[in-house]
Amino acid sequence: MAEILPHAVFLDIDGTVLNPLSPTGLSPMVCRVLADMRRRGHYFFINTGRAPGFVPFDAVPREHFDGFCAALGAYADFHGKILYENLLSDALLHELIDYCDEHKETCMIEGEPDDCDGRYSFRNEGEFHAPRYYYDKDELFSAINGRKMYKITVPYIPNDSFRAFLEQYFEMVYCSEVEATDEIRAEAAYAEGAAKGFNKGSAVSRVCALLNIPIERSIAIGDSENDLGMLHAAGISVAMGSAPDEVKRECT
Numbered sequence: 001m002a003e004i005l006p007h008a009v010f011l012d013i014d015g016t017v018l019n020p021l022s023p024t025g026l027s028p029m030v031c032r033v034l035a036d037m038r039r040r041g042h043y044f045f046i047n048t049g050r051a052p053g054f055v056p057f058d059a060v061p062r063e064h065f066d067g068f069c070a071a072l073g074a075y076a077d078f079h080g081k082i083l084y085e086n087l088l089s090d091a092l093l094h095e096l097i098d099y100c101d102e103h104k105e106t107c108m109i110e111g112e113p114d115d116c117d118g119r120y121s122f123r124n125e126g127e128f129h130a131p132r133y134y135y136d137k138d139e140l141f142s143a144i145n146g147r148k149m150y151k152i153t154v155p156y157i158p159n160d161s162f163r164a165f166l167e168q169y170f171e172m173v174y175c176s177e178v179e180a181t182d183e184i185r186a187e188a189a190y191a192e193g194a195a196k197g198f199n200k201g202s203a204v205s206r207v208c209a210l211l212n213i214p215i216e217r218s219i220a221i222g223d224s225e226n227d228l229g230m231l232h233a234a235g236i237s238v239a240m241g242s243a244p245d246e247v248k249r250e251c252t
Contacts, residue, residue, distance in 0.1 A: 004040055008213045010047040010069065010204055010230055012222035013060060016240055017046070025059045034064050045069050045076075045207060047200050049173070049192055049226045051110035051150045053118015054129070071110065071150035072173065072194040072226065073203035083210050086198055088149045092169055096152065097122055097137050105162050109140075111149035119153075120144055128155035128188065154191040166191070171199050173226040176244070192226065201229030223247065 011017050017030060026034075034044055046060055047069040055070055062068070067078040076083040093109060100107050106124040121130035122140055134140040157174055158166060166172050170193030200222075208218050220227070220234035223243040228250055231237035237251040 005217060006041045006043060006213060007217045007219055008043045008045065008204075008208055008211060009037070009219045009221070010045050010200075010207075010234065012224070012227050012230075013046060013048045013050065013056070015223040015242060016221055018059060026061075026064060031064060038066065043067070043211065043213070047073075047203055047220070047222075047230055049151075049200070051075070051112075051118055053111055053113040067207070069200070069203035069207060071198075072171065072192060073198040073200050073206070073229070074150040074194040076203055076207050078207075078211070084206060085148070086150070086195055088151070088195060092195070093144075093149060094141070096169070097140060099162075099165055101137055103162065105158070106155060108153040108155070109144065109149050110151050110153060111144075111147050114147070118147075120149075124155060128153070128190065130155075151192060151194045155188065156191075157189045158191055163191075166193060169196065170194065171196050173199065173229075175225045199229035200227060201231075201233035204230050204233040 017026060038044060043066045045067045046065055048055060049072050051071040052075055055068060067076060069076045074086045096107060099105065100122055106122065108119050108121045108124060108130050111118045116132040119130050119132065120140060120143060121133040123135060124130055124133050134143065152170065172191055172193040174191045176189055204218055204220060205215060208215050216235040218234040219236045220230040221238040222231055223240035224247060225244065227247060231247065231250045239248045239251040
């Protein structure tokens, strides 16, 4: 019998392992497939743009996966132990918030778990899953108070000036607005970014290198623009049927 070589499989959450119309948990079929393939020696990772504090572990329990890549590639763990992490510096966060304050822009800073999903929003009144928001810079940084921060989210597509500022410091991803259909739910347009050099594709490369798995034996499955990096990086890439044409083209 031929030896089964281990593969590393990287899965997006929303619209991929979770039904976008009822994202309450993994289906029994998905759980069976994950268990069977892991018994055969393959590794399964969630690879999400969400920072660790915003990962819905109730819906995607750790027990079903070998590890989690989060925050657009800025964080990865394996069997509960951190493989690597890249934190946003205090200096960078202050520069970002100073810009937002001066130009009346909005952003969310996202990090490790806490009682509000690790999200700290500036000039965003509770929208876009951000119940905790601030208009005063000092209050914002007092609340963060040294916590681990991995990425940012802007709950709209930035204008040209804001976009140019962000792209100086962050590896930005822009996700277009999605209209609801019978298969998918409506999603607002937004932008998100980790520090330069970190995205979902870099997570695939870094994790495979750390686990000594050739990149040719990596598989990425996703459905949106922020999955393009991992779909491009993986040896095999698969787009969900509901994915935009741009994402499907990356898999051909």
